[in-house]
Amino acid sequence: MKLYAVAAFALLTLISCSSDKPPAAATTELAPTGPALSPDEANGATLTGKVAFTGAKPPLSMIDMSANPACERAHKDAPLAAEDIVVNPNGTLKYVFVWVKSGLPANQRWAIPATPVVLDQSGCQYKPHMIGVMTGQNVELRNSDPTNHNIHPQPSLNPEWNDSQAPGGDPKFKTFARQEIMIPVKCNVHPWMRSFIGAVNHPFFAVTGDDGTFTIVGLPPGTYVIQTWHEKFGTVEQTVTVGAKEHKAVDFSYKG
């Protein structure tokens, strides 16, 4: 009989204290954790392809550098063509930014390469016209012109800055914290100068060169959406599935 009493009492206390509502767990979105991977070229997939350009080739527009004698002197023999639309002899488009837009594991951290990406200002022009860089990776800005330049990227997701760089001055190192596809960079002294920086959270991106081709290596197996971005012709997307150690060709094309 006593046993019943004790059991009942225990049950009672149990009910009374469990009746309180469980505390609401504080939810914080998952910050990327775990070790930083670098692209595994050995058994990752490699993506290659080219960006074709069909239709009429737009006329090359010359840049008028008369306002700035120093720049004009640098190009007195061959006047400079604007690089907003550069169609390669083999009918492909140069300066197209190709990157893996989605499909990578969400909170995966990628190793940030130590070597900075160089963006040179020579002949009153950005060389190269377009670069890709990982978020947190250094961009090395050089001024190999005799005249003063000011580098004025205009991101909308990253903090904006505008630094002047004296001729022959020591290079400046800048990084971009958030992923932003194509930050325009201009120089207020030379309004025609324009370049684009693509800041990406992962290392799988490339810029088409003189032959209009791009290669992305070390892609872990999976299905991805590959996006190409061009200054004037906008973006094109394709979904592609790759297995381990697979060589896949993905071609894009823009109409003039």
Added chain:
Amino acid sequence: MTPPVKDPVIHSSLSRPLAVSALLLLLALAWSLYDETYSIRPWKSYQSRFAKLYSRFLDQASAGQSELERNLKASPDYRALDSALQQSERESLPAVAAIDRQINQQLAPQILALNEPFQEVRSRIAALTYQLETSRSESAKTDLRRQIDQLKAETRFAALSAQLQSLKDEKARLLQQRVELMRPADALRARRDRYLADRLPGASTATISALRTSLTNFDIRIRQIHVKDVDLVDRCESCHLGAREPVTLTKASMGGEAVFASHPNPELLKLHDPEKFGCTPCHGGNGVAVASVEKAHGANKFWLWPLHAKENIQAGCQQCHAREILTEMAPTLNQGREIYRARGCIACHRYESFDREADEISSVTQQLRSIDQQKSAWTREAALSEAQANDPRTSDEDARKLLAHINDLKLRASLLDAQVDTLDTRSRSLVREVKKTGPSLKEVRAKLRPEWLPVWLKDPRQWREGTKMPSFRLADPEIRAISAFLWQSALAASPPPQAAGDPARGREAFETRGCLACHSLGEGSARQGGNFAANLSRIGEKADYSYLVRWIHNPRQRSAPYCAFEKRDLTAEDYRRHNLPFLFDLDHSRCPNDGHELQVQQMTPMPSLRLSEPEARDIASYLMTRKHDNVAYPDAPYLTDPALKSQGLALVRNYGCANCHEIAGLEEEPRIGTELTREGSKPIDRLDFALLTAQANAEGWLTHKGFFDRKLQNPAIFDTGKEKSAQERLKMPDFHLSKPEIDSVSTFLLGSVDATVPPRYFNTRGQDIADGWWVVAKYNCMGCHQLHPGQSSLLQLLPQYQDADSRDRLPPTLIGEGARVNPAWLLRFLANPALSDTLTDRNGVRPYLRVRMPSFSLSAGEVQKLARFFAALASQAQPFVAAPLDPLTASELTLARQLFASEAAPCLKCHMTGDPKHDARATAPSFALAPDRLQPAWVRRWLLDPALLAPGTAMPSGLFRREGDRFVFAGPTPPAFASYPKDHADLLTRFIFKTR
């Protein structure tokens, strides 16, 4: 014999009813006890629940916090600091220990031992000296002195005190030495703790643990704020316990009980410390009542100051911020005020602090009149006393006094003249400051297509979405009569016909000159531009081309000046009578007949963009192409029917059109609406719910909020079911306000109450800023410019300004303008932004910008208000005194010029230099303007880091780098600079400011 019958009275017993009623009484007492302690004190259960929830929250929070703290402490920097601290402590430990040992073991006991006898002897001596001083006889004095000396000798008092003193000094020295030893260790500890504190978001574990201990002895009592002199007792925190807790509590974190959440706006509490302000002055409700939630929130029937509803919470601000049009942290209230001002409520409903111009005009004219009377009184008295002075009968003495008196009177009269002058200028500028909500209807004949008028009056919103014009529920005959009156009362003069312009160039100009900051084009989702002014998508169907050209060229141009004294528009005839040319503008604004101030401008806030004639024609012809095609307008022959005119006049006067529009003959119409300055505390019986009273009472909206919300939603709602003739029906037109707009206006009205706090609570700080905001709101400066952080101008949001290049072609941000420009220059610039009387078709400072800084022809008063506004906003000292700059020596001049023009310095690449070819492509103002436009201190700060002062500016940072304690030019400097010791930025600033 039958047994004797018992007497019922004697033998009946009342014990049962007595017992029952005694029990009932007991129960009633118990019930009253329960009622007293619990049911009318609900806050007790609130507080016990709060203690439970809060302690659970703190446990969980501290767990999260300590985990964060642990991995922060694991970070290398922290460990380095910590080890340095331990290391320095280890070094100083032995010495410190020795000192401690010496003090505690030797010095302290010795001092203690000596102290005791020393005190005793000293007190005996003191007693003796007292007797000595107070004794009368000389012999007693000497005897006592002898005793003292003998005592001192016996106990060797002098030696004793000396030794004691030396011991104490020794102890002090040792302690000081100890502090010196510990100093490095203490510094390191401070740095380590600050490292931790900087990286720990929210309350540190220390505060959390402090809170948890305070919770252990959490006593359930009434928590109240009692401000004695204002007789304010607020007990809100007896239930809203989490309101001012250092840790932010949310509804979720407190187990779903919103009552314990912390105050959503902590920095507001910093500004209005509840200890001084309490809660009810802002929130309403009955601070004293704690018997029930309904009573505490003042929701019971007879409480006059109920708690403001959630959407009207900012009504509380209006009471103390009544004179402001913009109050920080009160967006809804600001929107309500803006609607009240911009949509024209002020035109019909007087509101004290809103009625700035009209009030000031009446007060100025009234002051002028009283000054005249005063002056004439004094001059008459002077004349009389002069006559008396010259009278031979008055003595010389009196004459001299009278003469002094006369001079005194004349002096005072002259002082009055000074006052009259200021009032005159004030009244001149006031005439220019008064604006009307709607366009002038005197020009209807010249500017409109006749058939359009009735279609527009029928339903303005249907013709032009987002228009300010409300719909007046007019019947067709009324529309016809009003249109006829307007048409016939308008001025007959029509502007000279204009040649056609090029619509393509007009479109490009319209989109880049900045018209879209106020106006908008496109309808529905395609609508682009501001809603400060009208949507021009169908202007083509309405406007007359020639008038449109004149209007775009100079919107302030009138067809005829208006004389307030004669209350009519002057005609050419009035001028010819005084053989004056029919010329009236800002310089010729005197009335030929009586010299009073004329209204020579259209009373519209629309500025003149100083466009050239051809460009005005282009824009006008482009706008004429904007119309819906195939829209049939029934023709309106009745417009010229004189019979309808008088009928139309009565209707116009009845509906109060003249309050918003300037109508010939009705310029001085009184306001037809009730004054709303104290509407929030008008007794509820005075708000006429008409036939809906009973329903309102039953449904619980028989309150101020119920009345305002429904009246704004449908102004004729309180006419429902009433038998009324057309004339008697409620006149207030329907403004088609959206729900948030209604909430904001009713917040504004709910806040317009009689003061419940003494006047010293009212906000008088920042009067310049408050006045400035009025002018900024009136002319919509925020359409083009950014005025306070977080606010983006309208142009910034237009799609054509989103790409990289055009972002630099936006109008400059005005954040920090007060610190940038010299106020004297600003006065000149605002008066004439072209900065020249000849070259007006340009921007004075930034000619390279397509978007045009217009001329608002501000009055002197408004310009001064703006100058003081910008200075106060940048918290600059007023009046402005330019900091003196020491002139450049010859060598410094050459040095500066070399650097300035060197290839390495990009200055002349962007800034205008005066050479037209270069200036065509320049993107920054010319240096010639700098000396009298800018402030030197600002220029120096700007040179060092422009991005700090105006983020996203085209001017690059990093031109100078720090070297030692001075700034040096970052790029290669001409050789002569090697020997120049001083700061390069200073040099360049002084170079810029040397007057050419």
Added chain:
Amino acid sequence: MSLSAKLARLLKSARKTQVAKSVLRVKHEDTPRARSLGVLSNVFLHLHPAKINRDAVAYNYTWGMGGMTFYVYLVLVFTGALLMFYYHPSKVVAYRDILYLENDVPFGKLLRNMHRWGAHLMVIMVQLHMFRVFLTGSYKKPREFNWVVGVILLVLTLLLSFTGYLLPDDQLGFWAVTVGTNMARATPLLGNEGPFGPQLGMTPYNDVRFGLLGGSIVDSNALLRAYIWHCIAIPILASLFMIVHFWRVRKDGGISGPAPVMLESEIPQPREP
């Protein structure tokens, strides 16, 4: 010995002590003498006679209205005194005090409610008491004068309640009293709007209404005067008349019934004048 017996013995011995004897002058016994003395020697109880008409004990004759009115009057005096601790009769402070009473004072709300509902109860009971006295013809000879005193007490009760109505200084009280005192303005001869009033030089500032209110409108003076009437003047008057009333009840022959019925034939013929 059973518990109760032991208890009784204890009680009896307790009563023997000097203290008990000095307090209880009459031994609490079940004898007619003790019962009579118990009532006659008690300062409060000797309001009652020693013995009473057997049928008057039943409820249905007197309905207990007189007694209950007096009891409620005592409750009102008690709660009223307590309320006076918190109430200040000045214009600004009065309303705040009521709020203070309602929210702060422990049992304050209960106190105020008791006082108000007690007042209403007393007014009802007074009228029912008059009704009973009339129905039982208890005003007839020799109790005529006591009826007159009763009527005076009725009027005083109404005045007590009327002056109390104004004290919370809220709209209800203010307008109720304004309506009430507006009638005073029309008193013939003494009111400035009553007949023959103006002829006698009555103006709004010296007529009887002004006397009542201490002003031309119901203001702080009216509040103060109502307070003094309500708390001091009328209660004293009412107590005096109650004493006379109780005294005359006893002196005019105690509770009037239920008396034996009288027949028509037994009406004594009036002596010829």
Added chain:
Amino acid sequence: MDLHQLWTILATPDNVPIVLLALAVPFYTWYGLRQSFANDRLIAQLEADPALARTHHRKTQPWRPEWDREVHVWPYLLRIEFLAALIVTVILLVWSILLNAPLEEPANPNLTMNPSKAPWYFVGLQEMLVYFDPWLAGVVIPFLIIVGLMAIPYIDTNPLGSGYYTFKQRKAAILTFLFGFLGLWLTMIFIGVFVRGPGWMWFWPGATWDHNRLVFEVNRDLPFGALFLAAYTAAAAWAIHKLITLTPFHRKIHARMSRFQYLVMQFFLILMLALPLKILLRQLFRIKYLLVTPWFNI
């Protein structure tokens, strides 16, 4: 039928006493008259049998010779008084816990409450304001009520019914009092509280009290009012005389009355009847004043 409004009026804390009165008075009237009829039956029986009349203890309550005529106050009376006190305290306490004394907005002299009513016991007089001028309704009528009440014992010469409930033996007195107390005083209070709404307009119970209600009434004075007044007085006096000398019993009582007592009684009864007459004249025929003089009017 606006039951919501009716309920709010009934449930307003300050109207609870009137609801209590409306329940208590009928009950006690029934309670008293019941005992009167019992006594009347006894009286009839005794008058029929004189022998019984000599021996009977002449009370409806049971009695036997061996019972004492008088009982001790302690405990028999005091215990019932104590019980009554207990019950009253319980009622008062429960009432105070459940209902709160009303506290409306702070007094605001320039905001007239509509309707602004006197406390419930004076509402009857306030109702009289509709029919009479303030000096009459506010001062004269209350004064006459008081003096009238005081005069009752001195003008009621009927020796019967002293100390026991009877209706038959005091028919005239009881009917007059019931008419005065229930018919006039309580009815007027009832009208004043439940029927008179905003603007002191007549709202039948259940009608919504609408502040905006407009009623068109044209009251006119009665021509030759003075004549009517005199006629009424004469008729009333004659009718009253007729009534109190109706039966031989009444004539016997009348004979005991002195001339002065008779005049005072006539005066009060005429005035009492004048009230309902004036009310009827106003309600049915819209007649305002009967007698208009430069100084006062009735």
